Amino acid sequence: xxxxxxxxxLLKDPYFSWIASGFGWTCAVAILAWIIALSLGSVIGVMRTxxxxxxxxxxxxxxxxFRNIPLLVQLFLWYFVVPEVLPREAGMFLKRGxxxxxxxxxVVCLGFYTGARVAEQVRAGINAIRSxxxxxxxxxGLTLTQVYRYVLVPVSYRIxxxxxxxxxxxxxxxxxxxxxxxxxxxxxxxxxxxxxxxQGIEAFATATVLYSxxxxxxxALMHMTEKRTxxxxxxxxxxx
Amino acid sequence: MIRTFRTALAxxxxxxxxxxxxxxxxxxxxxxxxxxxxxxxxxxxxxVPFAFMDQAGKPQGYSVDLCxxxxxxxxxxxxxxxxxxxxxxxxxxxxIPLIANxxxxxxxxxxxxxxxxxxxxxxxxxxxxxxxxxxxxxxxxIKSLADMNGKRASVSSGTTNEKAFLAEVEKRKIxxxxxxxxxxxxxxxxxxxxxxxxxxxxxVLLYGMISTAKDPGQWEVVGEFFSYDPYSLMIPRNxxxxxxxxxxxxxxLMRSGEMAxxxxxxxxxxxxxxxxxxxxxxxxxxxxxxxxx
Numbered sequence: 227x228x229x230x231x232x233x234x235x236l237l238k239d240p241y242f243s244w245i246a247s248g249f250g251w252t253c254a255v256a257i258l259a260w261i262i263a264l265s266l267g268s269v270i271g272v273m274r275t276x277x278x279x280x281x282x283x284x285x286x287x288x289x290x291x292f293r294n295i296p297l298l299v300q301l302f303l304w305y306f307v308v309p310e311v312l313p314r315e316a317g318m319f320l321k322r323g324x325x326x327x328x329x330x331x332x333v334v335c336l337g338f339y340t341g342a343r344v345a346e347q348v349r350a351g352i353n354a355i356r357s358x359x360x361x362x363x364x365x366x367g368l369t370l371t372q373v374y375r376y377v378l379v380p381v382s383y384r385i386x387x388x389x390x391x392x393x394x395x396x397x398x399x400x401x402x403x404x405x406x407x408x409x410x411x412x413x414x415x416x417x418x419x420x421x422x423x424x425q426g427i428e429a430f431a432t433a434t435v436l437y438s439x440x441x442x443x444x445x446a447l448m449h450m451t452e453k454r455t456x457x458x459x460x461x462x463x464x465x466x
Numbered sequence: 467m468i469r470t471f472r473t474a475l476a477x478x479x480x481x482x483x484x485x486x487x488x489x490x491x492x493x494x495x496x497x498x499x500x501x502x503x504x505x506x507x508x509x510x511x512x513x514v515p516f517a518f519m520d521q522a523g524k525p526q527g528y529s530v531d532l533c534x535x536x537x538x539x540x541x542x543x544x545x546x547x548x549x550x551x552x553x554x555x556x557x558x559x560x561x562i563p564l565i566a567n568x569x570x571x572x573x574x575x576x577x578x579x580x581x582x583x584x585x586x587x588x589x590x591x592x593x594x595x596x597x598x599x600x601x602x603x604x605x606x607x608i609k610s611l612a613d614m615n616g617k618r619a620s621v622s623s624g625t626t627n628e629k630a631f632l633a634e635v636e637k638r639k640i641x642x643x644x645x646x647x648x649x650x651x652x653x654x655x656x657x658x659x660x661x662x663x664x665x666x667x668x669x670v671l672l673y674g675m676i677s678t679a680k681d682p683g684q685w686e687v688v689g690e691f692f693s694y695d696p697y698s699l700m701i702p703r704n705x706x707x708x709x710x711x712x713x714x715x716x717x718x719l720m721r722s723g724e725m726a727x728x729x730x731x732x733x734x735x736x737x738x739x740x741x742x743x744x745x746x747x748x749x750x751x752x753x754x755x756x757x758x759x
Contacts, residue, residue, distance in 0.1 A: 229566075230585070306655060321661045322618070328645060408645040414623075418646075421559060421624035424566075424586045 235425045236432055245429075248415030249436050255332050255401040255411060256440075260394060262337025267344025272374060274349045285345065292342035297335075298403055304335040305407045332404035340397050347389050351382030384455055391448040395441045412436060493707035495571050500544050507533050508556040508570035512650045514674030515732040515740055516576040516594070516697070525553050528732040529574035532593060532699060532716065536572060539715045557649055558624040562586050565700050572712070573700035576671060578626040588709055589698035591716045591755040593725075595748050597691030598627045599669040601657065601676070603684060608664055610689035615640040617663040620653045622646075630693030631666040650675055657685075668695050670742065677738040696751075713757075721756035 235241055273285035292300070305328070309317035324330055355378060363373040405414035416433040420426030499505050509525040510517040516529040534551075541549045554570050561577060564570045565587045579589040600619070602608045608617070611634055621628040623646040635642045645662055647653045653665040654675055665672070672687045679685055701712055719725040726744060735741040 306659065309661075310659065318660065321659060327661070405646075406648065408620075408647060410646065414646065417559060418623060420563075422582070422629070424562060424582070426563065 229427065230425075231428070232423075232425050233428050235419070235423050236428055241419050241423070241429075244410075244415040244419060245412070245432060245436075248410060248412040248433075251329070251404075251409060251411040252398065252401050252413075252437075253440065255329065255336065255404055255409065256398040258333045259336035259340060259401065260397045262334065263340035263344050263393070263397065266337065266341035268348055268379075270341065270345035271348025271352070272379065274345065275352045275378075277370075285349075289342045289345050292339050293346070297339050297400055298406065300339055301332065301335045301403055301407060304331050328404070328408045331407060332401070332409050336397060336400055336404070340393055340400070343393050343396070344390065347386045347393065348382060350389075351386035352378050354385055355381055381457075384452075384457065387448060387452040387455075391445060394444050394448060398437065398440055398444065493705050495568075495702055495705050495708040496540070496544060496711075498568070499540060499549070499571060500546065503546065503548075504550040504552050505537055505540060505572070506552045506554050506570045507537070508554045508561060508564055508573040508575070509533075510557070510561075510575035511555050513576040513671060514678050514738055515736050516671075516674075517574050518674075518678075525555075527574075528728065529576065529593070529697075529699060531728050531732070532719070533572050533574035535719060536699075536712050536715045539711055543711055558622055559648075561700065565702055568702060571702065571708075576668065576697055577700055578668075578695040579698040580626060583700075584703075586703065587700045588703045588705070589700060590709075590712050591720070592696040592698055592751055593716065594670070594697035595745070595751060596668040596670045596695050596697065598630050598666055598693040598695065599672060599687050599691060600664040600666055600689045601653075601672040601685060602664045602688055603657065604686050606663060608688060611635075611692055612638065612640070614642045614664060616642075618643045618645060618661070619664045619666055620645050620647045620656045620662045621666050622649060622653060625667070626693060626695055627667050634692045654679065670740075673740050673742065674738065677736075677740045717755060717757045720752040721758075725752050 236245065270285045270288050273281040274289070276282060295303075309320040311317075312320065320331070321327055359377055359381075360373060363377045364370070368376065401411060402413040404411050405417070408414075410418070412433050416426075416429040419429040423429075507525075507530075509527075509530055511525075512518055513527070513529075515527050517525055517527040520526045537549065537551055541547055554564070556564055556570065556573065556575065561573050561575060562583060563586075565573055573587075576594075577583075577589075579592060583589070600608065600611065600614075608614060614635070619631070619642050621631050621644055628646075632644065635644075645656060647656060647665075650667070650671065653667070656662045657665055658680075665675075667675075669687055669691070676682050676685045676687070699712070699716075701709060716725075719728070726749075729744055729748075733740055733742045734744065
């Protein structure tokens with residue numbers, strides 16, 4: 227294979243601004259999806275640990291549904307199928323009415339998918355707390371809501387920070403699938419540069435570096451959060 | 467002992483190399499084909515009627531027929547009547563890298579010959595002439611690109627149409643939201659679901675899409691050409707011997723008139739009823755490129 231290297235291409239316009247805007251869209255998709263995932267995942271995760279069977283069943287159904295379908299299939303379902311099964315008006319809104327429908331479809335899809343994973347982490351975190359704590363809190367006269375609000379949730383979140391980091395990183399990496407429905411994020415832009423200039427190796431190497439930068443930043447952020455929120459004598463980080 | 471073995475091996479290699487036809491030595495592609503007993507052809511899957519799948523899932527079409535003619539010539543040249551043909555499915559994004567890295571030896575699809583691409587691959591003589599137009603739903607009110615202001619359009623990423631469309635939109639200072647798609651079927655899905663108002667591609671491919679659509683009467687191709695796209699088959703770069711062989715095959719087809727009959731088989735009216743008789747431009751192009759021996 228005779229390849230002609232040309233790193234300078236990445237500094238030329240429009241390629242430089244393509245990479246920059248692609249990076250911006252990647253971060254936008256990932257961060258918004260993560261906000262959805264974290265809020266939805268927390269609610270579903272808590273539901274799966276409640277004593278009442280109905281919320282438990284709903285939570286389980288949600289997790290099984292969103293965890294067991296490949297992400298790419300989910301993306302196509304959200305993009306191609308959901309607007310068609312909705313009433314005509316609502317479908318058209320999803321397809322045309324929204325500004326940037328592809329972007330929001332990707333955000334929602336990624337958020338719901340990652341939400342199922344976050345829910346499992348939250349459930350695992352709550353279940354990891356010895357049942358004595360829950361019983362003690364109830365015995366002190368706290369209501370169930372208070373037990374969750376003041377005892378179970380704050381402690382379980384501290385326990386699950388390390389596994390949550392993986393999901394936070396995953397949301398950035400999975401955001402690259404958005405290109406299949408036409409979101410011009412980082413990977414899509416790298417491909418476009420390859421198609422215009424055939425300098426694919428340079429474009430994808432740059433994308434790799436940018437993905438690494440953002441994932442290292444996430445790791446640092448999560449590590450900092452873990453350190454700052456730890457309760458002495460409770461979390462495994464203390465042992466280090 | 468080892469030394470004598472090595473000497474013998476070297477001697478055997480020299481003798482063998484001498485025995486091979488001179489041509490196969492000079493052309494890296496032909497050498498590779500000879501060594502593996504197999505030629506890899508890259509084909510598009512939904513570029514009707516250039517390269518698309520038949521009911522049994524086998525690639526067929528105008529470009530595929532031309533490629534098979536070149537394969538026949540390679541068989542003759544290398545004296546390999548049982549040369550195996552391996553079909554590799556490609557798309558707009560993979561076609562050039564796969565030729566450049568040697569995965570496929572010949573590309574038969576619907577590829578516009580241009581100078582940027584020629585930095586990575588070689589193009590054979592022009593075998594079809596088309597240009598970019600818009601596919602829209604009948605009654606959409608869109609008659610040309612000028613009517614696209616404020617509308618949404620799909621373009622296939624990695625195509626010359628994408629470039630031409632974006633450049634034209636910029637030149638006319640109109641606002642068009644573009645949605646990138648991977649291939650023609652995805653573009654059709656976007657059109658059918660009403661997600662976009664138009665799809666910009668080569669007019670012949672648009673007619674091909676209409677001919678295979680669920681409801682052909684519903685669609686129309688509109689506007690003036692906003693780019694000019696001569697199609698060629700692609701081969702690896704820096705391989706003059708192989709290029710000569712392939713060019714000769716195509717030239718011979720053009721001179722003998724066989725090219726026109728292959729054309730008629732696929733386009734006039736063609737198995738998909740595309741119904742595009744040989745244009746005078748293309749007829750002239752065939753005549754000019756039928757180089758004498």
